[in-house]
Amino acid sequence: MSGIVGIYHRDGAPIERAFLKSLADFLAYRGPDSRECWVDGSVGLGHAMLRTTHESLNERQPASLDERFWITADARLDARAELLQELKQRGREAQPGAPDSELILHAYAAWGLACVDHLRGDFSFGIWDARNRQLVCARDHFGIKPFYYAQLGEAFIFSNTLNCIRIHPAVSGRLNDLAISDFLLFDMIREPGATSFADIQRLAPAHILVCNEDSVSVHRYWKLPVSAPIHHKRPSECVEQFRGLLDRAVADRLRTSSVGVFMSGGLDSPTVAASAQRILAGNGPDFSVRAYTEVFENLIPHEEGPYAGLVAEALRVPIAFQVSDETGLWKYLDHQNHDWPEPSHLPCSDGGLAQMRQVAARNRVALTGFGGDPALSCLLSVHFLQLLKKWQFGRTLADAIRYLTAEGRFSRLYVRTRWQRWFASKSQVPHYPVWLNPGLEKRLDLRGRWEALTGATVQNESARPVAYEAIADPTWAALFERYDSTVTGVPVEVRHPFFDLQLIGFLLALPALPWCSDKELLREAARGILPDAVRLRPKSPLPADPLIALLQRPESAWVDWFEADPELGRYVERRSVPKVFGEKDPWSAWIHLRPLSLNFWLRSKAAAG
Structure with a gap:
């Protein structure tokens, strides 16, 4: 969750170091560990460091490779071992303990603009290519890390913090009417690349930007692929493959001695917490997991606290509760000096700020369970209709029996929920x-x-079109930004294991039955790990x-x-x-x-x- 900033004067005008330093200093709340700048004539990069991985303990940015490439990055890479092997095959030797920013530089040196095809993880970066006199910027596949930029005549400025760009004297406060209208219609900006300010653009997820003396170009480098359907001969094979992929996704997002988990009393985040505890417990007593749960005690009936407590007890991890009864309607505005960079519709919530500050007191990294719901979503009516259209009556009967005989099924038939979905009134949409x-x-x-x-x-x-559509929804990038320091102002890096590329590909390839309906895969994977009271708990919305x-x-x-x-x-x-x-x-x-x-x-x- 480090802060990055860069300025490039396309007309060759020199960068004012003092001004660049002031922008890096502004980012100190994101990166309290160190702040540095690099300037070479008409280009300058700044960085505010937040060390969140073992490899970043001695890292310095902006960083250079061969004095030809310079980078400022907020990045955490997945599958580092595979990337190191690919680099070796290209004749580039990078050390196993190299920080992620250095691996990105090696990838750019090896493949140029195609480096993004070899990177996995959460990243937002700018690279200055001195030989080709071009600035190359990129944002990760799902938009977990933000990236903003402005073209101000011959000046180009970028940052992962919107308010940092607004400091530039050439950036006006003029609002983007379409973006504000989108907020009023959808709670979020639906116009690709837009922000609430007319002068500032947002680099969309899975996009790369190239800026040189002649032009600024943006293109998409990745689209969520359609996974080929997969079937396993034995149920145990599917469960074990899922556990392996999840543990790897969580391990890639740990690389630290302690972690917080935003944990409910459901299945997704407790599954992540169990994986994190399993991984860190094997590293020794100095490694720890701590759970954080939001609860209501009086405002509405609420059961998350007791169920989350059962999970914490079973995993033997401490848990802290954030009681939200007294939040009130916009009450947080009365006692918190917080500058929201863009409009946010949070009438009865503080946007998680209190809980983020609670996490920051002990941890720099927090995990969520986001992604489990959309990746496993399915419509049984569609599943059975497709089988019947293909005249697969035997499999239709077998799947129906498998569904009805699942453990605890008759407490999880969701008759009322299905009825309300089918016959919802117009006022409920x-x-x-x-x-x-x-x-x-x-x-x-x-x-x-x-x-x-x-x-x-x-x-x-795809195997389950509704799941593909749910994962590809632009709402996710907007949600991820709400957990980023550009919005929260808190130096905590929030990571989302279910949005690992390999894990997402696996989950989207699974059939609706037996694994996805009612998250049967998670229930089976949690057998003997999570309490049955939680593992077999029916999925239900808040009662009020x-x-x-x-x-x-x-x-x-x-x-x-x-x-x-x-x-x-x-x-x-x-x-x-x-x-x-x-x-x-x-x-x-x-x-x-x-x-x-x-x-x-x-x-x-x-x-x-």
Whole structure:
């Protein structure tokens, strides 16, 4: 989670070292261990170091290879041994203990722009190629590391921190109307490459950028592949292959002596925690895992605490609970001096800031269970329909029997959930807001945009199309950015083992039955590791919505009478926003509170100048 920044004057104008140093100093909250700059005429790179792996203990950046290539990177690579072997075959000798930034430099020296085809992991970097006089930047496959840039006449500036770029005097505060509209429609920016500011762009996941004296070009280097369906002769083979891939994914994301795990009482994050504990326990008593769980005690009925406690007891790891009952509606804004770089719709949450700070007191690395749900998602109706269309009646019957006879199945039939999904009322799905500024709405054709993007699907021929579509969803990159220091301001690197390329490929190739429906694979892999009370626990949503619970409280009446920031009128017709105090429909409350979230952000932006 180090901070990176770079400036390239394409017209040959010299870089002002003092200004570059000020940008690197601004990034100190991301990288408190060291800050360094490198300048060579019209190009300069800066870095603020956060050491999170064994290999980074003596690392220095910006780093050089043969005085020809220079890099500033926020990177953590997977499959380092394989990369070292590939480099050796290309005649490049890199040491096994070399930091990840050095391996990226060797990869660029070996393959040039094609280096990204050989890199796996989480990365965001800029490389100056002195011989070819070009700046090469790249962002990882799933967008776990952010990357922003601005073209300011002949000046090109990049960073993994949006507010760092905003410091440049040539960057205006002018907002991107389409990006702000996207936030009001979707909670996130759907326009590829856009940020909330007109002068600043976001490098999309799996993209590489090349900047030289003549041009700036961006192209995609990877697309989520369609995995060929796989079948195992024996169930044990599938379980063992999954355990091996998961342990490798977790091990690649550890490489440190202690780690925190954001752990619920479900299956995904406890499975990650069990793997981390298994790996670190084998390294000796100085290596440790600690779990962190968000709970509600009074606001709503909530069972995550007791179940997470059972997991922690079984794994013999300490657990810390973050009680969120008193968060309130935007209450965190009253007592936390936090500068959100872009609008964020978190009416009844602090965006995980309190929990991140809790983790930071003991750890620099935290793991999540994100990715288990989408990678294993499936529709049984589609699965059986496909079998019947192929006249595979025997397999249809066998799969039905296998599904119904799974351990604990009759406590996990989800009849009510399926009924609600099939016969959901129109109020239980997202709807188009009535309060958008009419002029903006017409100019940007926002209704047409909402209809096109709301119903958009990713066409694919994978084993389970719904899972492929869920993993390819752009929402993930937006979520990852929320856990990055550019948003949290906390020097903790959050890693997501289920988004390992090999593991994702394996999971997307599995058939719906027996492994994916109801996450049967995780349940089998957890046998003898997690308590049966957790392993066989039915998957269920929260019994109540914290936002709806807060809206019933008298102290929440103010939400209908907020004072609009002068700039809000560009986007929202304030008088058309319905009252939400006392609202009981989750989607209506969520949608009609978006203008208030934007209003808070506009006010904070104005206050910060």
